[in-house]
Amino acid sequence: MTVTFDRENTPRTPAAPLRLSLTPDDATAGRLDGAWWPRSYDLLAELPSLAKELDGRWGRVTRVTLNPAHWPVIPPRIPVAGHVVHAGWFQQEQDIDEIMVRSYAPLRLDLLVIPPHTDEAAAAELMAAAADPANTRTAGDLLAAGPPEHIVRGRD
Structure with missing residues (x-):
């Protein structure tokens, strides 16, 4: 089966602002380099x-x-802004609440992935904690320490 999209008639929705916090550029990162709060x-x-x-x-x-x-x-290749990002997974070695991002530079970022349906206040606290250069907790530890009633884990 082949799927095609009519880009001229496909409704476009405005892109929602990216929810990302990173350790300040001039600071040495702690255990994590920040947090990403995807919508799904x-x-x-x-x-x-x-x-x-x-x-x-x-x-x-x-x-x-x-x-x-x-x-x-998890598709192996994801088109992004004129190039392709390769995706992979490590089921047992990688924290389930973390994404590792590598760049061409080569640089590496380890980001907490905040569950999409997390309460806004809890997400703001988690984003600040993950980007704090003094943080020594893993992604899973940060989520486990948060108030469970505000963090909704699982799939959309």
Whole structure:
């Protein structure tokens, strides 16, 4: 089966602002380099805005790895702003609440992935904690420490 899209007649919705916090450039990162709060666990829909933002900050994103526990589909190649990002996973070695982003530079970012339906106040606290250079907790530890009534885990 072949699927085609009529780009002229496909309704376009405005892109929602990217929800990302990073450790300040002049600071040595702690255990994590920041946090990303996607709106869903649809990697094809969510990764392009993250990669586009990071491309402009520290070089073209070339690869991401994540744990497939939350992501229902992890395509091996994801088109992003004129290039392709390769995606992979490490089910047992990688924290289920983290994404690792590599750039062409080569640089690496380890980001907490905040569950999409997390309460806004809890997400703001998690984003600040993950970007804090003094943070020594893993992504999973940060989420476990948060108030459970505000954090909704699972798939969309």
